[in-house]
Amino acid sequence: MDVFFNPKTVAIIGASEKPKFGIGTTAYLLNSKFKTYPVNINSDVIFGHKAYKNIKDIPDSIDLAIIMVSNEFVLQSVIDCIEKEVKGIIIESAGFAETGSAKFAKIQDEIEVIARRSKIRIIGPNCIGVTNFHNEFTTSDMDFEQALKGSIAIVAQSGVLGNIFIDWANNQGIGFSKSATIGNKVDVDEVDLLDYLNEDPDTKVITLYLEGTKRGKELRDVLGKVKKPVIILKNGRSDIGSRAVKSHTSSIAGNDRIYDALFNQYPNVFRVDNFYEMFNIAHAFATQPLLRGKNVTIVTGSGSLGALACDEIEKQGLNLTNLEKTTIEKIKSVIPNWVSIGGTIDLGPSMFETFIPSIKAIFQDKNTDCILYIFSVPRVPLQRMASFALAGIKAQFTALLQSAEKYEKPCIIVCFGSRWVFDFVSEGATQPESKLIIPIMTRINQAIKAFKMMYEFGKSNIF
Secondary structure (H helix, E strand, O other), X not given: OHHHHOOOEEEEEOOOOOOOOOHHHHHHHHOOOOEEEEEOOOOOXXXXXXXXXXXXXXXXXXXXXXXXXXXXXXXXXXXXXXXHOOOEEXXXXXXXXXXXXXXXXXXXXXXXXXXXXXXXXXXXXXXXXEEEOOOOEEOOOOOOOOOOEEEEEEEEOOOHHHHHHHHHHHXXXXXXXXXXXXXXXXXXXXXXXHHHHHOOOOOOEEEEEEOOOOOHHHHHHHHHHOOOOEEEEEOOOOHHHXXXXXXXXXXXXXXXXXXXXXXXXXXXXXXXXXXXXXXXHHHHHHHOOOOOOOEEEEEEOOHHHHHHHHHHHHHOOOEEOXXXXXXXXXXXXXXXXXXXXXXXXXXXXXXXXXXXXHHHHHHHOOOOOEEEEEEOOOHHHHHHOHHHHHHHHHHHHHHHHHHHHHHOOOEEEEEOOOHHHHHHHHHXXXXXXXXXXXXXXXXXXXXXXXXXXXXXXXXXXXX
């Protein structure tokens, strides 16, 4: 499987300078450190590089072939790749079984037979292939100046959607190790990639967008084998959704209750409801230590938001921390007498003056297993005292990071407000000298769910 993520030689069948699908990939790979050969029957030169009429004409062995030709030419391209003895093929071309056309469904079936007989691994068709964020190899349009390296892997049947959410996640400060879009799955599927990523040293957390599986038993077996957190978004829960899945990647969504039963067998497998939840929770797993217990300490500037967080804590089967008396006394010694620290630590308008000594005391408390910090300062006062506020936020994050590193307790920040406020807080959170990253989310329930899943994973695997 490593040939897909770290090939020494690459051929692009259907490479073109014309502004159409694949032009970005072609331009990038031809000017990258990866030795790449363009193949186009109608061109002699592409982006200044000699083009070949057929992959078999290339005077070099080829590790990976990327096929981007029209669907009616794909089968012959695959046959040519087999004769060239390539090691792996990615078919990005669409228009096969997902169309409902008997003609193109038959072509897809023929490619599947070829894959089995030849034992050459094939990803696709109807996908955008793979990206390795650490060595910067990609078969899709990817801007590595914007993309963040990290330890979260993505496996998705949908191609374009995978890249859209990489864009979103990078904007949230979430980094990735590898991504793979697998489309109609004539050969390589979620089972193969789960098995591969379980051994991948760059991957700490695996996220999986699944529309359906052809290998239920093998999926069950590999989920039992994987020792990393696996966060799954499985769609097609409804009849309408199931029909939409079939027209997208030709998958059969199956009975949703069966998938629920399958996922619930394993303490490292967690099902989520949407992509935002998937990547936010994965980010927490990737950046935070696991919980040692079920106690969540809430620090907030809004009593109402703190109360909503308490409701979610109870819903998820966690506990609101009962802080030690000495901790309460330390906090009371620095806060005004009108500040409420009943169940949650509601610092209100005194937040900028009292947060740092309060948070240090909270991290030291032996009853605290994790910390939820709800930031809820509106945009206008932040803008009015921008330089002071930004300095204050940076100081808060320094204290958070130092305490989290020292006491090895997970922390998540929920930023409640406009996008401007989120970006402002993110700027303040930037601490280049720190190895630790604290996730910033916009949904309280997703933060609490992350704590619950991290507790369940840690309980079954560590403690």
